[in-house]
Structures are given as C-alpha cells and as structure tokens.
Amino acid sequence: MADLAQATATRSRTSFINDPKIRSILFQLAALIIIVLLGWDFLQNAQENLKAQNIATGFGFMENTAGFGISQTLIPYSESSTYGRAFLVGVLNTLLVAVVGIFIATIIGLLVGIGRLSKNFVVRLLSSVYVELLRNLPPLFQILFWYLAVLSALPGPRQSISLFGEVFLSNRGFIVPRPVFAEGTGYVVWAFGLAIVIAVFVASWSKNRLEETGRPLPTFRINLGLIVGLPLIAMALTGFPVSFEAPELKGFNFAGGVRVIPEFIALTVALATYTAAFIAENVRAGIMAVSHGQTEAAHSLGLRSSQTLRLVVIPQAMRVIIPPLTSQYLNLTKNSSLAVAIGYPDLVAVFAGTTLNQTGQAIEIIAITMGVYLVISIITSIIMNTYNRRVALIER
Amino acid sequence: MKRLISTFAFAGAFGLCAVGAQAATLDQVKSKGFIQCGVSQGLPGFSNPNDKGEWTGLDVDFCRAVAAAVLGDASKVKFTPLSAKDRFTALQSGDIDILSRNTTWTISRDTSLGLNFTGVTYYDGxxxxxxxxxxxxxxxxxxxxxxxxxxxxxxxxxxxxxxxxxxxxxxxxxxxxxxxxxxxxxxxxxxxxxxxxxxxxxxxxxxxxxxxxxxxxxxxxKEPLGPVVRHGDDQWFDIVKWTLFAQVNGEELGITSKNADEMLKSENPEVKRIVGTEGKFGEGLGIGNDWAFQILKQVGNYGEMYDRNVGPDTPLKLARGTNALWTKGGLQYAPPIR
Structure with missing residues (x-):
C-alpha cells in the first residue's frame, strides 16, 4: 500500500511528459510505428520494383507442376507433383536428417563426454582425441570426407559388399530387405502397444516399491522381455504375417528392398559425429559442475560407481547440460543445409535451390525457407525448455 | 536513447536498400569504364581461366566483344564466376551487366525472371x-x-x-x-x-x-545457349543483341580480325555499313560508329570465336554442325545491318 501511495505521489509531482515510465513507453511506441511503416514501405517498394522489372510475384507458383525428380522422398512424389509437394518433400528430408542426427549425436556425445572423465587412461585419451579432432575441422569438410572418401570409395552395385545375401552396401547406398505386411500385422502392433503400456505400469510400480521397501527390481530386463516377447508371441499366433522382399540386382541398380541413399548416410554421420564432439564437452562440463562431495557422499552410502553416475551425478548434471545442448541441436538442424554440397535433397537444395531457380521467385522462397528453419528451431527450443524446467532444481 | 538511434539507423538502412533505382546500364558501364560479365565457374571452351589466370572461352569472348563495341577496348571486362543456381539473381540484382554463361533460353526464364535473352551464341542439346x-x-x-x-x-x-x-x-x-x-x-x-x-x-x-x-x-x-540482360533496359538489350549479329554478319562477309583494317577500304556497301564507313548505325545504339569494326578487329567474327574456343582444333573437338552459318546449312543467321 505504501509503495503504491508513494508511486502515485511521484507521478503527480512530475509532469506527464517527464514521467520516465510514460516516456519510455512513448519512445518505444514511436520506434515500433516507424519500423512497421518502414517495413510496409519496403514490401510495397519491393513489389513495385519487381513488377517494374517484370519478375513474377506471389505464391501461386506453389500450385504449378515441379517437373523435376528427387532422389529421396518420404511421401509419394513424382515429376508431375506440384512445387508445394516438392517443398514438403524437402522439409521432411531436412527433418529426417535433424531427428536421426540429433539422436545419434546425443548418444555419442554422452558416451564420449563421460569417457573424457574416465579413470581409464586409454578411454580418456581416445575421447579427447575424438573431441579435438572432430570439433576443430569444418563440418562441410567432414561431410565431403564421408561422402567422397568413404562412401564413394565403396564398390559399385554389381560388386557390392553383401551380408547374408540380404543386406547390401555399395556406392549406391545401403540396401535392406523391404518388410511386406500381410493380414494379421495389426495384432502384432497391438501386442507391441500393450507391452509398452504394461512396461510403463511395471516401471512406476517398481519405483514405488523401491521407495517404500528399498528393494530394487530388475525393471529393465522385465520390460525388455515384455516389449520384445509380446509382439513375438502375437506373430507366432498369427503365423508370421511379416515377410521380407529381398533386393536383387536388375540392370544398373538394385530393385526392391529399402535403400538408404549414400548422401543421407554421409550427411547424417558427418553432422552427428561433428555435433557429438560439442555435446561431449557440454556433458563433461555438466558432470564437472556437480560438486565432488556429491560423489563422495554417494560412495559412502554404498552406491556403486555406475549407480552414483546414474542416480546422483547425471540428474544434477542435466541442469547444466540442457541449455547448451539445445543450441547444439539447433546447430545440427541448421547445418543440415550443407546437404546441397553432396546432392542430398534437403529443403535448401530442393526448394531454395531447384524451385527458386525454376520459378525465379527469390523473395517468396527465401522467406518461406527462413520461416521453416525458424519454426523448426523454435519448436526444438520449446521442447528442450519444457524438459529443462522439469529437470531444473526444485527447491523444497 | 543509444538503442533508439541504432534502431533508427537499422530501419533507415533497410528502407534505403529497398529503393532500387536503376540507371541505364550503358551509362553505368561508361562511367565505371568496364563491363561486369557473369560467367561459369569453369567450363572449358565456354568460360574457363587458362594457366595464366586469364578467362578464355566462347562466352568470355562474347563479353569482350560487347566491351569492344561499347568501350572500344575488348580488355575492359571483369568476370564474376557464378553457379547455375545463383546466375539469375546476380543479374536481377545488378551485380553483373551481362550474363554470358551457357544459359538455355526458355519461355519461363524469358518472361518470369525479369530478364531478356539477346540471341543464341551456341545451339546445343x-x-x-x-x-x-x-x-x-x-x-x-x-x-x-x-x-x-x-x-x-x-x-x-x-x-x-x-x-x-x-x-x-x-x-x-x-x-x-x-x-x-x-x-x-x-x-x-x-x-x-x-x-x-x-x-x-x-x-x-x-x-x-x-x-x-x-x-x-x-x-x-533443345538447348539454345545465349547471353542474358535485364528486362526493361532496351538500349542495353539492343547493344548486346547486335554485338552477336555483327559477329555473325562479319563471318558471312568474310571480315576477320586479321583483315579488318583492309576492309575499311572495301567498296562493298554491305562491308562499308558494318565497318562504319557508311551510315551511322552506332548512333542508334548510343555507342561509337566503329562499334562493329572494333568487335571484329579485337575479338573476331563468330566463326573465329567458335574455332578458337570449341572448334575441331581445340580439346573439345566440336564440329560446327547446327552452329554453322545459314549459308552453310547451319542455324546462325543475323538480320542485316542497314
């Protein structure tokens, strides 16, 4: 109450125009209006100039036929599809690299980060070499290395390296048999879903039991058995509805089977290993931020080293790791635009490359492309920030 | 307050950049004294740096021909290597004056990119x-x-x-x-x-x-390759277009870089018109009356340009074929200079 009274008193003493609060709002409002006006002017001006130069404008081109082929499509796409469809193909290809890359990078980064603090000299040395080597080479160079030096050096499809005559590795990519689903597959999927539900239930039950009685349960083994076992039983009961169509050499390439193109492998592996070096450093920093007293306390309580790491150190280290980890995830996603160097059809190659060149509508296409990266980055940030709030230190 | 000023500065710069007042390309070229020519990043025979670091090739020679016509000096050209992807943007934004980069003439490029194709320097497929x-x-x-x-x-x-x-x-x-x-x-x-x-x-x-x-x-x-200029600058468009026509007409009349000086004394009215001893065709283009003479003297006619860069005696070994003169069963044909 006293504060409010004093504030009112201050306001009444100074004139309206000299009030710092009102002044700051006024100035900011003025700045905002000017920026909006200039932005509007920019748009108008750009539109007039483009029209004067006879350059097409607008978003109508998205409905036109694309007329070019794309080597990797996650959704049905053909040359007669529209530019809009090609755009979606590009977005999905970018997302695929981002998701798979982030997954691999996190695992490698966690292992190498812990490895750098290992008591074992060899593990520590190998981890340090990994980090220093990969972190200090430009990502484009690493992508080209994987593509030109590793994957292109593989033999051609006719001389491909084969595993059990079912899986093939050649300079055309990695080819595995395609699963063919017959009737009854639905039951297997249901069994899998049921297994996950039971696993979640078992996990929460065993956690409660651990807290009440102190007796641990080998949850991991039980759940693994459930998730693998139940679908297997369902498959046996329905008479194995899933069969595999083996790839076979036909003409120039393999026909049938699922093919992972070498461009995807090179890009994902290069970006994942590159980003993992940074993540490893984040992990190391996070672990070192947990006071040594915590480890000593855990040891004196009788926890084994692995338990200390898993139950005491990592949960606390997560608080320090998550925010910089988010940046690394965003970096990986944005670096995926280097794909164009090796011909991987990502958003930049397909949309800001081929489509832009064929339609010539630079302003619209670049704006859309920027928008897509912005949306992907913001969504990643939101997810990570939500997770960060959950693992943050809750003061009781 | 400091932040406010920088906000203004940023917004101001943004607004100013948007104002794309385009002066006539010919005046710009004359005042800066050279032509900025967009070429490929290295395509032997068309645009490729040689072992001395000089650009050579058919597309490069064409830009030199335009420089000879406009500035009277074929060496007054600066080259910008461009990828296929970036070439049109570079021309639209005014970074280059001519795009001479083995570029295929299509209707969509001619009508929706704000560009004009000036002719065909090489009929390809x-x-x-x-x-x-x-x-x-x-x-x-x-x-x-x-x-x-x-x-x-x-x-x-x-x-x-x-x-x-x-x-x-x-x-x-x-x-x-x-x-x-x-x-x-x-x-x-x-x-x-x-x-x-x-x-x-x-x-x-x-x-x-x-x-x-x-x-x-x-x-x-069909891949008709040719030089490209910005849409809306008719004078520049005419100059670039007639540079190629002058080279093709020059070959038809047998004017080469070697005999160009002698041709100044020719009595043939067609030759007199092209070397500028009769008529004032350069004025119509807004450039010197000896424009075509300079092209033929300094760079040569179309046939010389072809043989020197991509012809049978070069590593590319490309026969004239469809690129022969119309009088020899090919497609190279130019409107008359009169």
Missing part, C-alpha cells in the same frame, strides 16, 4: 555421358540408372521428361556445382552424367580417364 564398360549404346537402355546433374539447370527437368516419356525408372542426384557433379560421376556414384552436349565434351576432359567414357548419340532436348 542435352546428352548423356556414360562409361564404355557399361555397354550401353542408346539412351533408351538407361532404365534404372542413377543420373548425376547440376541443380538449377534445365537439364534436371529434361531428364525427368525423357525418362517419364519412355516409361523408365531413374534416380537423379543434383549437385550445386559442375565440379561436384563430375566428381560424383567419376567416383561411380552415378551411371550417367547429363548436361548439354557441349558441356559433356568439356567436362569429360576433367575425368580421370576421359577415354573410358562416351557421349551417347541421343539428343533429348
């Missing part, structure tokens, strides 16, 4: 390059092949049309630059490399063993 040991003799045997091509070119669409029309399967891998494309083909990532046939002849020289590869006989598209 798309073909396929393949390893001899694949034992393929026809493009119709390419079903299932992996095809390497460069992104941002007409070849991407042509190859899609060709395989679709012949109901064949294919996989296309598109790279950003010609060098990346040919490297991927050389390493075996693709069975076939496709681009314009002149480009195939040039890129083949970059392969580890050029003799292990052949160009298939099929031509799957």
């Amino acid at each position: 798309q073909g396929f390059l393949i390893r001899k040991d694949k034992n393929v003799n026809s493009a119709l045997e390419l079903s299932g092949a992996s095809v390497c091509t460069q992104t941002g070119t007409t070849t991407e669409q042509n190859v899609a049309d060709f395989f679709r029309a012949n109901k064949m399967e294919y996989e296309v891998i598109a790279f950003a630059t010609a060098d990346e494309t040919i490297k991927a083909y050389d390493s075996g990532r693709c069975d076939v490399y496709t681009t314009d046939r002149s480009g195939l002849a040039a890129e083949r020289l970059k392969l580890t063993n050029p003799d292990d590869h052949i160009v298939l006989s099929e031509i799957i598209s």
Whole structure:
C-alpha cells in the first residue's frame, strides 16, 4: 500500500511528459510505428520494383507442376507433383536428417563426454582425441570426407559388399530387405502397444516399491522381455504375417528392398559425429559442475560407481547440460543445409535451390525457407525448455 | 536513447536498400569504364581461366566483344564466376551487366525472371555421358540408372521428361556445382552424367580417364545457349543483341580480325555499313560508329570465336554442325545491318 501511495505521489509531482515510465513507453511506441511503416514501405517498394522489372510475384507458383525428380522422398512424389509437394518433400528430408542426427549425436556425445572423465587412461585419451579432432575441422569438410572418401570409395552395385545375401552396401547406398505386411500385422502392433503400456505400469510400480521397501527390481530386463516377447508371441499366433522382399540386382541398380541413399548416410554421420564432439564437452562440463562431495557422499552410502553416475551425478548434471545442448541441436538442424554440397535433397537444395531457380521467385522462397528453419528451431527450443524446467532444481 | 538511434539507423538502412533505382546500364558501364560479365565457374571452351589466370572461352569472348563495341577496348571486362543456381539473381540484382554463361533460353526464364535473352551464341542439346564398360549404346537402355546433374539447370527437368516419356525408372542426384557433379560421376556414384552436349565434351576432359567414357548419340532436348540482360533496359538489350549479329554478319562477309583494317577500304556497301564507313548505325545504339569494326578487329567474327574456343582444333573437338552459318546449312543467321 505504501509503495503504491508513494508511486502515485511521484507521478503527480512530475509532469506527464517527464514521467520516465510514460516516456519510455512513448519512445518505444514511436520506434515500433516507424519500423512497421518502414517495413510496409519496403514490401510495397519491393513489389513495385519487381513488377517494374517484370519478375513474377506471389505464391501461386506453389500450385504449378515441379517437373523435376528427387532422389529421396518420404511421401509419394513424382515429376508431375506440384512445387508445394516438392517443398514438403524437402522439409521432411531436412527433418529426417535433424531427428536421426540429433539422436545419434546425443548418444555419442554422452558416451564420449563421460569417457573424457574416465579413470581409464586409454578411454580418456581416445575421447579427447575424438573431441579435438572432430570439433576443430569444418563440418562441410567432414561431410565431403564421408561422402567422397568413404562412401564413394565403396564398390559399385554389381560388386557390392553383401551380408547374408540380404543386406547390401555399395556406392549406391545401403540396401535392406523391404518388410511386406500381410493380414494379421495389426495384432502384432497391438501386442507391441500393450507391452509398452504394461512396461510403463511395471516401471512406476517398481519405483514405488523401491521407495517404500528399498528393494530394487530388475525393471529393465522385465520390460525388455515384455516389449520384445509380446509382439513375438502375437506373430507366432498369427503365423508370421511379416515377410521380407529381398533386393536383387536388375540392370544398373538394385530393385526392391529399402535403400538408404549414400548422401543421407554421409550427411547424417558427418553432422552427428561433428555435433557429438560439442555435446561431449557440454556433458563433461555438466558432470564437472556437480560438486565432488556429491560423489563422495554417494560412495559412502554404498552406491556403486555406475549407480552414483546414474542416480546422483547425471540428474544434477542435466541442469547444466540442457541449455547448451539445445543450441547444439539447433546447430545440427541448421547445418543440415550443407546437404546441397553432396546432392542430398534437403529443403535448401530442393526448394531454395531447384524451385527458386525454376520459378525465379527469390523473395517468396527465401522467406518461406527462413520461416521453416525458424519454426523448426523454435519448436526444438520449446521442447528442450519444457524438459529443462522439469529437470531444473526444485527447491523444497 | 543509444538503442533508439541504432534502431533508427537499422530501419533507415533497410528502407534505403529497398529503393532500387536503376540507371541505364550503358551509362553505368561508361562511367565505371568496364563491363561486369557473369560467367561459369569453369567450363572449358565456354568460360574457363587458362594457366595464366586469364578467362578464355566462347562466352568470355562474347563479353569482350560487347566491351569492344561499347568501350572500344575488348580488355575492359571483369568476370564474376557464378553457379547455375545463383546466375539469375546476380543479374536481377545488378551485380553483373551481362550474363554470358551457357544459359538455355526458355519461355519461363524469358518472361518470369525479369530478364531478356539477346540471341543464341551456341545451339546445343542435352546428352548423356556414360562409361564404355557399361555397354550401353542408346539412351533408351538407361532404365534404372542413377543420373548425376547440376541443380538449377534445365537439364534436371529434361531428364525427368525423357525418362517419364519412355516409361523408365531413374534416380537423379543434383549437385550445386559442375565440379561436384563430375566428381560424383567419376567416383561411380552415378551411371550417367547429363548436361548439354557441349558441356559433356568439356567436362569429360576433367575425368580421370576421359577415354573410358562416351557421349551417347541421343539428343533429348533443345538447348539454345545465349547471353542474358535485364528486362526493361532496351538500349542495353539492343547493344548486346547486335554485338552477336555483327559477329555473325562479319563471318558471312568474310571480315576477320586479321583483315579488318583492309576492309575499311572495301567498296562493298554491305562491308562499308558494318565497318562504319557508311551510315551511322552506332548512333542508334548510343555507342561509337566503329562499334562493329572494333568487335571484329579485337575479338573476331563468330566463326573465329567458335574455332578458337570449341572448334575441331581445340580439346573439345566440336564440329560446327547446327552452329554453322545459314549459308552453310547451319542455324546462325543475323538480320542485316542497314
């Protein structure tokens, strides 16, 4: 109450125009209006100039036929599809690299980060070499290395390296048999879903039991058995509805089977290993931020080293790791635009490359492309920030 | 307050950049004293730096011809190497004055990019390059092949049309630059490399063993390659257009870089009009009356330019074929200078 009274008193003493609060709002409002006006002017001006130069404008081109082929499509796409469809193909290809890359990078980064603090000299040395080597080479160079030096050096499809005559590795990519689903597959999927539900239930039950009685349960083994076992039983009961169509050499390439193109492998592996070096450093920093007293306390309580790491150190280290980890995830996603160097059809190659060149509508296409990266980055940030709030230190 | 000022500065710069007042290209070129010419990043025969670091090639010579006509000096050219993807933006934004970069003339490029094609310096068509040991003799045997091509070119669409029309399967891998494309083909990532046939002849020289590869006989598209200028600057458009016409007419009349000086004394009215001893055609273009004489003297006629860069005596070994003069059964034909 006293504060409010004093504030009112201050306001009444100074004139309206000299009030710092009102002044700051006024100035900011003025700045905002000017920026909006200039932005509007920019748009108008750009539109007039483009029209004067006879350059097409607008978003109508998205409905036109694309007329070019794309080597990797996650959704049905053909040359007669529209530019809009090609755009979606590009977005999905970018997302695929981002998701798979982030997954691999996190695992490698966690292992190498812990490895750098290992008591074992060899593990520590190998981890340090990994980090220093990969972190200090430009990502484009690493992508080209994987593509030109590793994957292109593989033999051609006719001389491909084969595993059990079912899986093939050649300079055309990695080819595995395609699963063919017959009737009854639905039951297997249901069994899998049921297994996950039971696993979640078992996990929460065993956690409660651990807290009440102190007796641990080998949850991991039980759940693994459930998730693998139940679908297997369902498959046996329905008479194995899933069969595999083996790839076979036909003409120039393999026909049938699922093919992972070498461009995807090179890009994902290069970006994942590159980003993992940074993540490893984040992990190391996070672990070192947990006071040594915590480890000593855990040891004196009788926890084994692995338990200390898993139950005491990592949960606390997560608080320090998550925010910089988010940046690394965003970096990986944005670096995926280097794909164009090796011909991987990502958003930049397909949309800001081929489509832009064929339609010539630079302003619209670049704006859309920027928008897509912005949306992907913001969504990643939101997810990570939500997770960060959950693992943050809750003061009781 | 400091933040406010910087906000203004930023907004001001933004607004000013948007004002794209375009002066006439001819005046700009005259005042800066050289022509900025967009070329490829290295395509032997068309635009490629030689061992002394000088640009050479058909497309390069054409820009020199324009410089000879406008500035009277064929050496007053600066070159900007551009990828297929970036070439049109560079011209639209005014970074270059002419795009002379083995660029195919199509209706969509002519009408929706704000550009004008000024003529055809090379009549080309798309073909396929393949390893001899694949034992393929026809493009119709390419079903299932992996095809390497460069992104941002007409070849991407042509190859899609060709395989679709012949109901064949294919996989296309598109790279950003010609060098990346040919490297991927050389390493075996693709069975076939496709681009314009002149480009195939040039890129083949970059392969580890050029003799292990052949160009298939099929031509799957029309690729008229020519120089491009911005839409809306008619004077500049006329100058660039008539530079090529002057070279073609020069060849037809037998005026070469060697005999140009003697031709000044010629009594043939057609020759007199082209070398500028009769009529004032340069004035109509807004440049010197000896414009065509300078082109022919300093750079040469179309035939000389062709033979020097891509002809049978060069590593590319391309026969004149469709690029011969109309009088010799080819397509090169220029309106008269009168």
